[in-house]
Every structure is written in structure tokens, then in C-alpha cells.
Amino acid sequence: xxxxxxxxxxxxxxxxxxxxxxxxxxxxxxxxxxxxxxxxxxxxxxxxxxxxxxxxxxxxxxxxxxxxxxxxxxxxxxxxxxxxxxxxxxxxxxxxxxxxxxxxxxxxxxxxxxxxxxxxxxxxxxxxxxxxxxxxxxxxxxxxxxxxxxxxxxxxxxxxxxxxxxxxxxxxxxxxxxxxxxxxxxxxxxxxxxxxxxxxxxxxxxxxxxxxxxxxxxxxxxxxxxxxxxxxxxxxxxxxxxxxxxxxxxxxxxxxxxxxxxxxxxxxxxxxxxxxxxxxxxxxxxxxxxxxxxxxxxxxxxxxxxxxxxxxxxxxxxxxxxxxxxxxxxxxxxxxxxxxxxxxxxxxxxxxxxxxxxxxxxxxxxxxxxxxxxxxxxxxxxxxxxxxxxxxxxxxxxxxxxxxxxxxxxxxxxxxxxxxxxxxxxxxxxxxxxxxxxxxxxxxxxxxxxxxxxxxxxxxxxxxxxxxxxxxxxxxxxxxxxxxxxxxxxxxxxxxxxxxxxxxxxxxxxxxxxxxxxxxxxxxxx
Amino acid sequence: xxxxxxxxxxxxxxxxxxxxxxxxxxxxxxxxxxxxxxxxxxxxxxxxxxxxxxxxxxxxxxxxxxxxxxxxxxxxxxxxxxxxxxxxxxxxxxxxxxxxxxxxxxxxxxxxxxxxxxxxxxxxxxxxxxxxxxxxxxxxxxxxxxxxxxxxxxxxxxxxxxxxxxxxxxxxxxxxxxxxxxxxxxxxxxxxxxxxxxxxxxxxxxxxxxxxxxxxxxxxxxxxxxxxxxxxxxxxxxxxxxxxxxxxxxxxxxxxxxxxxxxxxxxxxxxxxxxxxxxxxxxxxxxxxxxxxxxxxxxxxxxxxxxxxxxxxxxxxxxxxxxx
Numbered sequence: 070x071x072x073x074x075x076x077x078x079x080x081x082x083x084x085x086x087x088x089x090x091x092x093x094x095x096x097x098x099x100x101x102x103x104x105x106x107x108x109x110x111x112x113x114x115x116x117x118x119x120x121x122x123x124x125x126x127x128x129x130x131x132x133x134x135x136x137x138x139x140x141x142x143x144x145x146x147x148x149x150x151x152x153x154x155x156x157x158x159x160x161x162x163x164x165x166x167x168x169x170x171x172x173x174x175x176x177x178x179x180x181x182x183x184x185x186x187x188x189x190x191x192x193x194x195x196x197x198x199x200x201x202x203x204x205x206x207x208x209x210x211x212x213x214x215x216x217x218x219x220x221x222x223x224x225x226x227x228x229x230x231x232x233x234x235x236x237x238x239x240x241x242x243x244x245x246x247x248x249x250x251x252x253x254x255x256x257x258x259x260x261x262x263x264x265x266x267x268x269x270x271x272x273x274x275x276x277x278x279x280x281x282x283x284x285x286x287x288x289x290x291x292x293x294x295x296x297x298x299x300x301x302x303x304x305x306x307x308x309x310x311x312x313x314x315x316x317x318x319x320x321x322x323x324x325x326x327x328x329x330x331x332x333x334x335x336x337x338x339x340x341x342x343x344x345x346x347x348x349x350x351x352x353x354x355x356x357x358x359x360x361x362x363x364x365x366x367x368x369x370x371x372x373x374x375x376x377x378x379x380x381x382x383x384x385x386x387x388x389x390x391x392x393x394x395x396x397x398x399x400x401x402x403x404x405x406x407x408x409x410x411x412x413x414x415x416x417x418x419x420x421x422x423x424x425x426x427x428x429x430x431x432x433x434x435x436x437x438x439x440x441x442x443x444x445x446x447x448x449x450x451x452x453x454x455x456x457x458x459x460x461x462x463x464x465x466x467x468x469x470x471x472x473x474x475x476x477x478x479x480x481x482x483x484x485x486x487x488x489x490x491x492x493x494x495x496x497x498x499x500x501x502x503x504x505x506x507x508x509x510x511x512x513x514x515x516x517x518x519x520x521x522x523x524x525x526x527x528x529x530x531x532x533x534x535x536x537x538x539x540x541x542x543x544x545x546x547x548x549x550x551x552x553x554x555x556x557x558x559x560x561x562x563x564x565x566x567x568x569x570x571x572x573x574x575x576x577x578x579x580x581x582x583x584x585x586x587x588x589x590x591x592x593x594x595x
Numbered sequence: 596x597x598x599x600x601x602x603x604x605x606x607x608x609x610x611x612x613x614x615x616x617x618x619x620x621x622x623x624x625x626x627x628x629x630x631x632x633x634x635x636x637x638x639x640x641x642x643x644x645x646x647x648x649x650x651x652x653x654x655x656x657x658x659x660x661x662x663x664x665x666x667x668x669x670x671x672x673x674x675x676x677x678x679x680x681x682x683x684x685x686x687x688x689x690x691x692x693x694x695x696x697x698x699x700x701x702x703x704x705x706x707x708x709x710x711x712x713x714x715x716x717x718x719x720x721x722x723x724x725x726x727x728x729x730x731x732x733x734x735x736x737x738x739x740x741x742x743x744x745x746x747x748x749x750x751x752x753x754x755x756x757x758x759x760x761x762x763x764x765x766x767x768x769x770x771x772x773x774x775x776x777x778x779x780x781x782x783x784x785x786x787x788x789x790x791x792x793x794x795x796x797x798x799x800x801x802x803x804x805x806x807x808x809x810x811x812x813x814x815x816x817x818x819x820x821x822x823x824x825x826x827x828x829x830x831x832x833x834x835x836x837x838x839x840x841x842x843x844x845x846x847x848x849x850x851x852x853x854x855x856x857x858x859x860x861x862x863x864x865x866x867x868x869x870x871x872x873x874x875x876x877x878x879x880x881x882x883x884x885x886x887x888x889x890x891x892x893x894x895x896x897x898x899x900x901x902x903x904x905x906x907x908x909x910x911x912x913x914x915x916x917x918x919x
Contacts, residue, residue, distance in 0.1 A: 471629025
């Protein structure tokens with residue numbers, strides 16, 4: 070938690086003052102093996118065709134991207150030492166670092182950048198990232214120019230972290246399918262701060278220091294061992310007994326609470342703003358029933374006590390989310406209607422919509438299908454809350470993901486609790502939920518709510534192409550206001566993702582991409 | 596010659612059983628809505644309709660179920676269990692990489708449970724109504740009733756956190772080099788999972804052993820042995836126990852399938868890299884070839900386990916030999 074970090078900082082500052090030293094940040098030390106974890110076995114380690122956090126964490130160590138981001142959403146040079154938009158916003162010029170090499174010694178050239186963009190465009194599930202890139206020109210070895218069919222500000226975030234790994238053309242360009250290439254999981258040749266050593270499914274991923282990394286003197290660590298531990302309690306115990314140095318993406322609130330009480334550990338929710346996981350109650354607005362009426366959806370939101378979800382279910386470890394954009398994003402607008410608990414208003418809205426209470430006190434019946442077991446408490450709480458305003462709710466549990474996904478994506482549902490990720494720019498992870506062109510049967514996390522609004526479609530088109538940050542923020546402000554009024558989904562909170570690290574760890578990855586950031590700055594104190 | 600006929604008969608039954616396992620499970624998996632492509636898409640954080648259709652076509656999942664089943668059985672007859680959709684690797688390769696870990700866990704837990712169970716049973720049978728006998732019964736039933744993952748977490752908290760004797764997860768320490776240090780490391784990692792998995796079965800074996808011992812201890816030849824002046828120890832161990840064992844061994848054989856299913860949970864709690872963990876992942880991912888491959892091998896282990904039990908029974912009980 071932020072408070073805990075702040076307290077530690079204060080103590081450190083106090084100690085430093087006592088010792089009469091002036092520097093507060095500790096000098097990084099070379100060497101050591103960082104032991105961290107992954108909650109599942111990755112399908113493979115090449116993020117060019119595979120999204121997800123378990124591929125992204127080791128993937129961001131194996132492969133460097135053109136840009137990296139700090140804690141404040143400011144792009145920083147990485148494999149590209151500089152970058153520039155053209156006047157019309159239709160091309161992006163990247164100037165690559167001189168003398169950078171892949172792990173096998175071959176130079177990293179603009180050809181590889183062009184190849185990487187093409188591979189990602191053709192194979193990555195997030196089509197909106199590079200969909201508008203028509204061509205990549207390579208005037209010389211160190212210059213790559215991305216030519217766009219329309220201005221695309223989302224490109225900047227899409228060029229960082231795991232989203233744009235620079236992969237070697239001479240390895241992955243041999244004609245085999247990049248999604249199932251044998252070198253994705255074994256003998257991986259990358260461009261990042263750490264080299265591949267071992268990947269054993271269900272056991273571990275081991276990486277070692279790339280001595281020829283293009284940033285002099287880095288990385289600081291000799292090795293990173295990712296132990297694959299699926300059980301959250303086992304990971305917590307491993308952190309508590311010192312077997313693990315760091316664990317990321319923890320979201321079991323009881324375990325986080327317990328680890329936060331351990332004096333050797335630091336618990337923080339920083340680092341998850343770009344990945345941006347948001348919990349929400351989705352409505353099937355295209356159904357024939359009452360949910361097609363926005364007053365009914367608003368009434369449901371008024372009837373649910375968000376504070377109970379935040380404080381009792383999430384134990385105060387997650388943030389309130391009032392819109393579909395993560396509260397940590399600079400584009401988040403919190404001035405929208407927050408739907409504070411108001412039973413009278415909920416009843417009034419339902420009456421107004423023409424759903425009077427029947428003789429038994431019930432207005433109508435609905436179902437909630439929840440897939441992810443972590444959303445079960447919310448689903449049960451919703452049932453109890455809606456009973457108070459005369460809506461009878463049946464909760465259906467689907468622990469089996471494909472069964473749930475099939476039901477929701479074929480629009481065979483009333484309401485569902487879900488967690489959806491922003492993945493950096495709204496163009497990548499936010500638009501898909503509200504775009505009327507994206508109502509597609511059988512595709513989970515498309516616009517499964519069947520929500521359609523011409524104004525929202527137009528706003529997304531404009532904002533997706535607006536290079537000026539202020540104008541863009543204004544467009545997204547209106548976007549969030551309209552959606553909070555129409556309420557195709559009722560957003561409640563962020564997923565309580567936390568990074569927990571031992572105090573021995575210096576420079577833990579707390580930038581916007583959490584564990585999918587390069588670990589070249591991470592070190593172990595002795 | 597009886598033994599060869601038994602083996603041949605069992606092998607034939609075994610093959611039919613394997614075929615039934617494959618066909619039934621294939622059908623059941625396909626009856627459930629959704630498929631592996633939904634999971635792959637979810638794992639990617641969402642995918643477009645075109646990509647989903649493309650993956651489905653690549654894996655042949657767009658064909659009718661009956662055609663898929665036919666293709667699958669035909670390949671199995673050619674000793675090819677197919678490719679995992681999810682991990683994109685040959686199923687046999689993935690299973691063989693994990694089978695040793697599971698076998699090690701299952702057999703050590705089974706042996707541990709048998710040894711402890713039999714000892715406790717023999718002990719409890721000496722004074723069937725004594726206080727110690729009741730204590731044994733209490734703890735045995737407690738181990739049986741407690742959910743495996745709960746026992747596992749409890750042992751972890753006790754012996755990894757409070758008294759840090761054992762590691763929390765995995766099968767070996769990656770920093771250890773050399774054969775003997777590695778074997779030692781594996782043994783070190785094995786202790787808690789073995790105790791957890793064994794704890795369920797101790798109750799069964801000790802209760803049965805106790806009952807069986809009581810029956811035998813009351814029989815005429817035991818009285819004769821006692822009358823001859825043999826020490827109580829000799830009477831119990833040599834005369835009574837040998838005759839009390841067959842029911843316990845039979846039960847142990849029947850429990851093989853239960854031990855394997857128990858291993859799924861234990862492996863998940865302790866991150867033990869065996870078939871159980873793979874099974875869980877594949878079931879959640881609807882990775883049909885891998886699930887079927889695992890069920891195939893589990894059925895094989897059960898069949899072989901039962902066959903071994905029969906052979907052991909023939910070895911320790913001459914009456915079985917006589918009947919055949």
C-alpha cells in the first residue's frame with residue numbers, strides 16, 4: 070500500500086538524516102539472483118503473438134521495446150534513443166540505439182523493427198495496436214519510419230513493454246508460424262536485458278544477465294528465476310518465509326493483508342495503471358427484458374452499495390473505478406455520476422420505467438452469471454442488494470471459463486460480473502467494450518452488452534486519432550460522461566492487484582507496466 | 596500357468612477399458628459448451644472473430660464431433676496422442692515429462708499410508724477399547740475428513756513458515772548441482788506433499804487393518820499359537836498380521852485411482868510438477884488432447900496398479916493361488 074511505502078520512506082529518510090548522509094536512494098549493487106513467481110505456466114515466452122501477464126513478465130526481460138514508461142506515463146527512450154511524429158501525425162520516426170545486438174550477437178537493425186511490427190500486426194490479438202500501420206520504411210540501419218493510414222496516438226503506448234517486443238528477423242522470419250514457432254519457448258533469442266536459460270512448464274523460467282545489453286552497466290542482477298506457483302497461499306507463505314523475493318499480480322485480498330503485516334515485506338498497488346483491470350457488472354442491453362431501459366440499469370447501480378464492495382469484499386485494497394478507464398490513467402475522469410447508494414432513487418427509477426412492484430413485492434426477475442470465482446462475492450451481494458428494490462436475482466456460477474465465455478459472448482445472459490483490462494491506451498482495451506461495430510457473437514470481451522450509441526462511436530473515432538493530449542482528454546471526458554449516463558456496464562472498482570517485495574529488493578518494478586517492465590534497474594541489496 | 600492367463604485376461608480388459616475411457620471422455624468434453632479456442636482467446640486478453648475462426652480451423656475444431664472422434668481414435672491406435680492445443684507441444688512429451696513426478700508422489704504416499712496405516716491398525720487392535728486406540732482412530736479419521744488442500748496449506752504454514760523445515764513449492768532447488776544433492780533436494784521437497792496425500796489414506800488402511808486384525812486375533816489358530824507359548828509379538832506379527840493383510844492390500848489396489856485424483860489437489864497446493872497440475876490446467880483450458888492423454892495414462896496406471904495388487908495378493912496369500 071502507498072501508506073506503507075511512504076512510512077518506510079519516512080523511516081529511511083530519518084535514518085539517513087541521523088547518519089548524516091545526503092543521498093536517500095540506495096546505490097544499486099551488481100549481482101545476485103532474484104527469485105520471483107508466475108501464477109501460471111505461460112504458453113510460451115514470445116509476446117509478439119501472445120498477450121497476457123505470464124508471457125509479458127519474462128517476455129519484457131527477453132525482448133526490448135522501442136520505448137519504456139516511467140511512473141507518470143511519460144515515454145522514455147529504450148531501444149529507440151529518440152522518436153518523432155511527423156507534422157500530419159501520419160508517420161512516426163524511430164532512431165535506434167547504435168551498436169545494440171541480439172543475444173546471439175547479431176546487430177539489431179531497422180529491418181528487425183519492421184519485421185517485428187509486421188509479425189505483431191499479423192499475429193497479436195490486439196488488432197487495434199498496429200492496425201493502421203500501413204508500412205515500415207527503413208531508410209538506414211538505425212532508422213525505422215512507421216507509416217500510418219490515420220493519426221494514431223495509441224501507438225506510443227503500443228511501442229512499450231510487452232506490446233512491441235523487437236524480435237530477430239533471422240530467427241523468427243524463417244517462414245514458420247510465429248504463434249507456434251519452436252524458438253518461442255526454447256532457445257529464445259531476444260534483445261532485452263536478460264537471456265534465456267531454461268523454461269520448464271509448471272516449474273520455472275530461468276533468465277541470466279545479458280552482458281552485452283545496450284545500456285552500459287546494466288542489468289544489475291545476474292539471474293532471474295520465475296518459479297511457477299499456482300496457489301496464492303503458497304506464494305504468500307513463500308514470501309513470508311523469505312524463499313521468494315517478489316511476487317506480482319497478487320489479488321487475493323486476505324493473503325495481501327497478511328503479507329502487508331510482515332515487517333520484511335513491502336506491499337504496494339502501484340504499477341497496474343496501464344494494464345488497468347476493472348471489475349464491473351455488465352448488462353445485456355440488447356435483451357428484450359427490462360435491462361434494455363437505461364433507467365433500470367441506473368436503478369440497479371443506485372441499489373448496490375459500492376462502499377461495501379470496496380471495504381468489505383476488497384478489504385479496502387482496491388480503488389474505486391467510476392468509468393471504464395483505469396483511475397490511474399491520465400485520461401480518467403472522476404467527475405461522472407458515482408451512483409452512491411440511494412434505494413429511494415432506485416425505486417423511483419424503476420417505477421418510472423413502468424416496472425411497478427407486484428403483489429409479492431417483486432418487480433421482475435433477472436440472472437447473474439459469474440465466471441471468475443473471485444467475483445462470486447460481488448454476485449451474491451448484488452442479489453441481496455437488488456432484493457431490496459424488488460428485483461429477484463438468481464446467481465449462476467460458471468467456474469469453467471469456456472462455458473461462461475460461450476454464454477456471455479453469444480448474448481445469452483442478463484447480467485454478469487467481469488474483469489476487463491485496459492491494456493494501456495483506451496484504443497486497445499476500452500473501445501472494444503462500447504463500439505457498436507464490435508458486437509460480435511462468440512467473441513468474449515467484445516461489445517457483449519450489445520450497446521450502441523452513435524455519439525460514443527463518433528467520440529471513439531475522434532479520440533483515437535487526436536494527437537493533441539488536451540483535446541484528446543476532452544473527448545474522453547465526454548465519452549466517460551455519456552457512458553456513465555447510459556451505463557451499459559456498472560464499473561465499481563479496480564482489481565486489487567498488488568506487488569509484494571522483500572525489502573532486499575531495490576528498484577522494484579512500480580512503473581505503469583508492473584512486472585512487464587524491463588528489470589534492468591532491479592537489484593538486490595546485501 | 597494360471598498367472599499368465601490372469602495377465603492376458605487383465606490386459607484385454609485393460610485395452611477395452613482404455614478405449615471406453617477415451618470415447619466417453621471425448622464425448623463428455625464435447626458436450627460442454629465452449630472449447631479451447633475460447634480459453635486461448637481469453638489468455639490473449641481477447642481476440643477478434645477472424646482470429647478465433649482461424650485458430651479453430653487450424654486445430655480442426657470446425658469439423659463435426661464424430662469426425663474429430665474418429666480421427667482421434669485412429670491416431671491413438673497409431674500410438675499418437677496428438678498435440679496440445681494450449682501448449683502446442685506433443686501430448687506424450689508433456690506427459691512423460693511429468694509422469695515421473697506423479698509416480699514418485701503417488702507411490703511414496705501410498706507406501707507411506709500403507710506402512711503407517713498398518714502399524715497403527717496393528718497397534719490399535721492390541722487393545723481395541725483402550726484410550727490409545729481411540730486416539731489413533733480420531734487422528735486417522737481427522738486426516739480422512741480434512742480436505743487435502745486444507746491439510747496441505749496447514750502443513751505449509753506449520754513447517755514452511757512457523758518452523759521453516761521444508762520448502763513451500765516445487766520439486767527441487769534449481770541452484771543445487773550434482774546427482775546426489777539433487778536427489779536429496781527432491782526428497783526434501785517430497786516430504787510435505789507425501790504427508791498430505793498419505794494422510795487421507797492412513798485412516799482407511801488403519802481402520803481396515805484394525806478390523807481385520809481383530810477378526811484374526813479371535814480365531815482358533817491364534818489361540819493355538821498363544822497356547823504353544825509364542826511371544827505376543829510373534830503371534831501378532833508372524834501369525835496374525837500375515838492373514839490380516841490381504842483385505843488391506845486389496846483396498847490399497849482399489850484406492851489407486853483415488854490416490855491419483857488426490858494428487859491433483861496436492862500437486863496444485865505444493866506446485867509439484869506432475870500430471871495432476873497439468874490435468875487441472877488442461878481441464879480449465881478445455882485442452883482436449885491433453886486431458887484425454889492424461890486420462891489415458893491415469894487409466895493405465897490404475898490398471899497396472901490393480902494388476903500388481905493381484906500379483907502381490909497371490910504372493911502373500913496362498914489361498915488366492917489355490918483358487919486360480
